[in-house]
Amino acid sequence: MRVIVLQLIVGTAGVLLFLIAVIIVNKAMREAGESTDRRRQIEFGPAVAVYLGSADSRSILSYLPRRVGRRDRRIVEALLVEAASAEGSASIAAPAGASLVSAGTQARAAAAFEALGSVDRALQDLDSRRWWKRAEAAERLGLMRCPRAADRLVLLMGDEVGEVRMRAAAALGLMRSSTSIRPLVAALSDPSRWSAIRVAEILVRAGQEAVDELLPAWDNLPRHARLSALDVLARLRTPRAQDLMRRCLSDPSADIRARAAHGLGQIGDTGSAGGLQEALADAAWPVRAMAAKALGRIGLPAVVPALCRALEDREWWVRANAGEALRRLGDAGREALVGMLDAADPYARHQALAQLEESGVVDGWIADLASPDEGRRRAALRSIEKIIALGRTDHLAQRAASIADEGVRRVLAEALRR
Amino acid sequence: MSLTGLLTEIVLAFNLSVLYYFALLNAVYLLLLAVSISEILRFVRRTFFSDYDQILKSEMTWPITIVVPAHNEARSIVETVRSLLGVNYPEFEVIVVNDGSTDDTLGRLVEAFGLRRTDRIYRRTLPTEEVRGLYGSLEIPNLVVVDKVWGGKADALNAGVNGSRYPLFCSVDADSIIEETALLRVVKPFMDRPQEMVAVGGIVRIVNGCEVQDGRVVRIGLPRRALPVLQVVEYLRSFLSGRSGWSGLRSLLIISGAFGLYRKAEVIAVGGYDRWSATEDLELILKMHEHLRRTRRPYRIVFVPDPVCWTEAPATLRVLGRQRNRWHRGLLQSLWRHRTMIFNPRYGAIGLFALPYFAFFETLGPFVETLGYVIIPIAWWLGVLNTDFFLLFLVFSIFFGVFLSVASVLLEEISFRRYPGWEHLATLVLAAVVENFGYRQVLGLFKVKAFFDFLRRRHAWGRMDREGFRAPDPVPGHGSAL
Numbered sequence: 001m002r003v004i005v006l007q008l009i010v011g012t013a014g015v016l017l018f019l020i021a022v023i024i025v026n027k028a029m030r031e032a033g034e035s036t037d038r039r040r041q042i043e044f045g046p047a048v049a050v051y052l053g054s055a056d057s058r059s060i061l062s063y064l065p066r067r068v069g070r071r072d073r074r075i076v077e078a079l080l081v082e083a084a085s086a087e088g089s090a091s092i093a094a095p096a097g098a099s100l101v102s103a104g105t106q107a108r109a110a111a112a113f114e115a116l117g118s119v120d121r122a123l124q125d126l127d128s129r130r131w132w133k134r135a136e137a138a139e140r141l142g143l144m145r146c147p148r149a150a151d152r153l154v155l156l157m158g159d160e161v162g163e164v165r166m167r168a169a170a171a172l173g174l175m176r177s178s179t180s181i182r183p184l185v186a187a188l189s190d191p192s193r194w195s196a197i198r199v200a201e202i203l204v205r206a207g208q209e210a211v212d213e214l215l216p217a218w219d220n221l222p223r224h225a226r227l228s229a230l231d232v233l234a235r236l237r238t239p240r241a242q243d244l245m246r247r248c249l250s251d252p253s254a255d256i257r258a259r260a261a262h263g264l265g266q267i268g269d270t271g272s273a274g275g276l277q278e279a280l281a282d283a284a285w286p287v288r289a290m291a292a293k294a295l296g297r298i299g300l301p302a303v304v305p306a307l308c309r310a311l312e313d314r315e316w317w318v319r320a321n322a323g324e325a326l327r328r329l330g331d332a333g334r335e336a337l338v339g340m341l342d343a344a345d346p347y348a349r350h351q352a353l354a355q356l357e358e359s360g361v362v363d364g365w366i367a368d369l370a371s372p373d374e375g376r377r378r379a380a381l382r383s384i385e386k387i388i389a390l391g392r393t394d395h396l397a398q399r400a401a402s403i404a405d406e407g408v409r410r411v412l413a414e415a416l417r418r
Numbered sequence: 419m420s421l422t423g424l425l426t427e428i429v430l431a432f433n434l435s436v437l438y439y440f441a442l443l444n445a446v447y448l449l450l451l452a453v454s455i456s457e458i459l460r461f462v463r464r465t466f467f468s469d470y471d472q473i474l475k476s477e478m479t480w481p482i483t484i485v486v487p488a489h490n491e492a493r494s495i496v497e498t499v500r501s502l503l504g505v506n507y508p509e510f511e512v513i514v515v516n517d518g519s520t521d522d523t524l525g526r527l528v529e530a531f532g533l534r535r536t537d538r539i540y541r542r543t544l545p546t547e548e549v550r551g552l553y554g555s556l557e558i559p560n561l562v563v564v565d566k567v568w569g570g571k572a573d574a575l576n577a578g579v580n581g582s583r584y585p586l587f588c589s590v591d592a593d594s595i596i597e598e599t600a601l602l603r604v605v606k607p608f609m610d611r612p613q614e615m616v617a618v619g620g621i622v623r624i625v626n627g628c629e630v631q632d633g634r635v636v637r638i639g640l641p642r643r644a645l646p647v648l649q650v651v652e653y654l655r656s657f658l659s660g661r662s663g664w665s666g667l668r669s670l671l672i673i674s675g676a677f678g679l680y681r682k683a684e685v686i687a688v689g690g691y692d693r694w695s696a697t698e699d700l701e702l703i704l705k706m707h708e709h710l711r712r713t714r715r716p717y718r719i720v721f722v723p724d725p726v727c728w729t730e731a732p733a734t735l736r737v738l739g740r741q742r743n744r745w746h747r748g749l750l751q752s753l754w755r756h757r758t759m760i761f762n763p764r765y766g767a768i769g770l771f772a773l774p775y776f777a778f779f780e781t782l783g784p785f786v787e788t789l790g791y792v793i794i795p796i797a798w799w800l801g802v803l804n805t806d807f808f809l810l811f812l813v814f815s816i817f818f819g820v821f822l823s824v825a826s827v828l829l830e831e832i833s834f835r836r837y838p839g840w841e842h843l844a845t846l847v848l849a850a851v852v853e854n855f856g857y858r859q860v861l862g863l864f865k866v867k868a869f870f871d872f873l874r875r876r877h878a879w880g881r882m883d884r885e886g887f888r889a890p891d892p893v894p895g896h897g898s899a900l
Binding site: 001002005006008009012013015016019020022023024026027132135163166167192193194196197198200201228231316320350351353354357358360363392393394395397398399 | 463464466467469472473475476478479534535536537538539541551552554556559583606608609610611612805806809810812813817818820821824825827828831832840843847
């Protein structure tokens with residue numbers, strides 16, 4: 001027994017020491033590796049930058065200061081990938097006179113990738129058992145717009161790992177051909193919201209090519225994919241989608257109707273104002289709320305009466321959006337909000353007041369109490385008395401206590417007492 | 419049988435039970451550690467491909483309300499709110515609930531952010547104490563302060579939920595700072611599984627010793643005092659080896675009140691936070707598990723180890739004692755309230771594994787461990803101290819604790835590496851060893867006291883004396899403080 005116990009103690013202590021050694025060795029090796037990589041970046045960075053900034057037909061290998069080993073190649077690849085992605089290109093140390101962000105940068109980076117044998121290796125990695133290798137390879141091939149990878153990337157859209165599918169999608173999006181965009185439209189059907197968001201982002205970046213594929217594919221998309229499609233079309237603000245979105249205002253799905261209303265607002269389709277005003281009477285409150293928001297974005301003063309009615313909606317979100325929409329409509333909307341302080345519906349009155357307070361109109365009235373123009377003063381006092389009659393006096397009471405002008409303070413305090 | 423003989427028999431029987439108990443407990447810890455390692459490595463690998471900037475840019479990202487309950491938090495509230503207003507997230511609002519503060523919490527907020535009383539509409543979906551007023555700012559439209567009569571943290575959180583406009587809300591303690599990208603990271607599970615996800619917790623790290631400027635942690639460091647350093651290791655163990663493991667086993671019971679993201683509709687469906695509970699965060703999660711399991715809905719409550727919330731740790735034993743007393747009382751309250759879930763197969767892994775673990779090990783553990791320390795001298799005095807038992811007890815209770823703490827430091831080192839220097843690493847490893855000789859035993863005593871307080875129905879919240887995010891302790895020499 002004693003021997004077993006002692007062995008247990010020695011074993012535990014050994015495991016502990018081993019753990020501590022692992023921690024130290026791991027940190028030391030990581031820091032050494034990072035330091036070596038930094039040195040290599042300093043060594044190869046300028047040569048890569050010069051290569052990218054040049055226009056001759058020489059291979060990148062002739063620009064590099066020495067023959068590259070496996071680890072060197074990784075660093076050079078990373079520098080090329082950085083250059084090929086728009087965000088990264090500026091971070092490469094560029095020698096004077098070398099233009100990195102030129103139209104040819106991407107093409108030169110792709111040619112260098114081929115010369116280094118990196119494309120072949122990435123294509124091999126697409127079959128790797130490790131998903132992160134597949135994902136990384138897809139990303140690199142996309143950044144290099146490698147045409148011979150297109151078919152393989154389309155196949156990768158069926159990968160079991162979501163991250164790999166998304167990298168393949170991003171790569172196809174960068175290629176921007178109909179064969180690469182079509183599988184992306186199909187990928188909008190992915191049930192994960194996160195995947196849908198990323199595919200939608202890729203399609204938005206693809207621009208009009210995405211619209212070309214989305215509109216004909218509409219009828220075959222499932223409902224949740226249609227929501228994403230509407231989102232993409234709205235963000236692209238394409239007038240080509242107006243008819244589709246107007247039709248969607250009468251779709252059986254409330255989600256689709258709401259998203260279409262939102263989209264029409266984003267596009268700023270003035271021709272849909274009538275349909276959106278009708279949508280203010282939709283049975284589903286999210287549709288009414290989105291229609292109110294859209295009308296505010298479109299910005300036609302003619303919709304003021306409809307928005308005033310929406311301010312009396314039974315649903316808080318609709319009232320809030322209608323209030324905000326009126327605020328966005330400038331003078332006409334503000335006047336309407338002031339008028340709504342007399343509305344029969346107490347919720348509409350409160351919403352109107354909240355909007356007027358947030359837009360600074362109430363503070364303007366308070367400031368007008370000090371105006372030399374008597375008409376202005378009286379009008380301001382009348383408006384303030386309306387607020388007091390509503391019983392929403394928190395804001396006024398605080399201003400009455402804190403405003404610097406003694407005369408205004410007195411008038412406010414008196415009005416509040418009355 | 420003589421009295422001494424009887425005592426000897428009792429002592430020997432107890433010794434044996436203690437050994438079995440620790441062996442079982444350590445087996446559970448090992449299981450949790452193994453699951454945690456797998457979860458964290460997988461998470462780190464996925465993080466590399468996460469594209470958080472797309473969440474940031476997308477219009478389909480859910481907007482979030484950040485709710486900050488504040489009671490007498492004048493020292494740090496302005497920095498906290500500043501940090502929250504600076505988070506990277508496409509659409510969010512911050513609701514600070516001033517819960518009957520008797521210090522200048524409200525005044526500092528009003529002054530710092532140019533707040534004014536507004537007549538913003540407030541919906542009383544969850545019952546709370548009276549709301550005295552709402553404050554807003556024209557310059558910062560996404561900041562709202564709810565001023566209310568004191569009702570406790572749970573009541574304040576409920577008021578924040580009532581005031582929120584968005585479908586997800588994030589609870590953040592007023593003495594805490596969340597990192598700029600924390601919301602993007604904590605919302606990701608909701609984006610991945612929008613139908614199932616109901617709550618996500620992030621990691622809480624200790625801010626003592628870090629340099630904070632304008633509500634941002636600008637330099638990460640370790641505290642100079644020993645007690646907070648020990649808590650740094652304790653938090654690493656609790657979050658990286660504990661919650662990751664529970665989350666991987668789909669049995670997560672705790673999302674820290676300091677930082678958690680919830681689906682508002684689900685929180686309202688269970689009646690919001692409970693005022694009677696000393697740990698409203700644990701109670702909420704248990705209620706959600708109970709409700710969702712009963713209604714047989716597929717759901718997930720997960721922990722993600724990356725979104726970081728920095729919080730101030732107690733710097734004195736007295737304050738630490740109060741904090742742990744409240745935590746343990748809260749656990750006991752919730753376990754007692756949900757006792758019908760324990761060993762109930764209807765609640766799946768929660769009922770059959772997580773709750774029995776907490777009932778058996780977390781409740782009894784402190785007694786067994788403390789009694790173990792008491793019984794050894796008695797056994798020695800009686801002349802029946804078995805050296806083998808003593809050594810085994812040492813291995814299971816102390817050495818294994820050291821192993822788990824060092825393993826947590828290793829997990830941190832291979833994954834997130836927030837503490838960059840060699841001196842940090844040395845301090846953490848040293849603290850991982852030292853905490854098992856004294857600190858852990860003191861925590862055990864706090865829990866024993868909490869048990870009796872629970873039985874006596876003492877419900878004090880326990881005042882937390884804070885220093886605020888003032889200038890940090892200087893780095894040199896911080897290791898020697900141990």
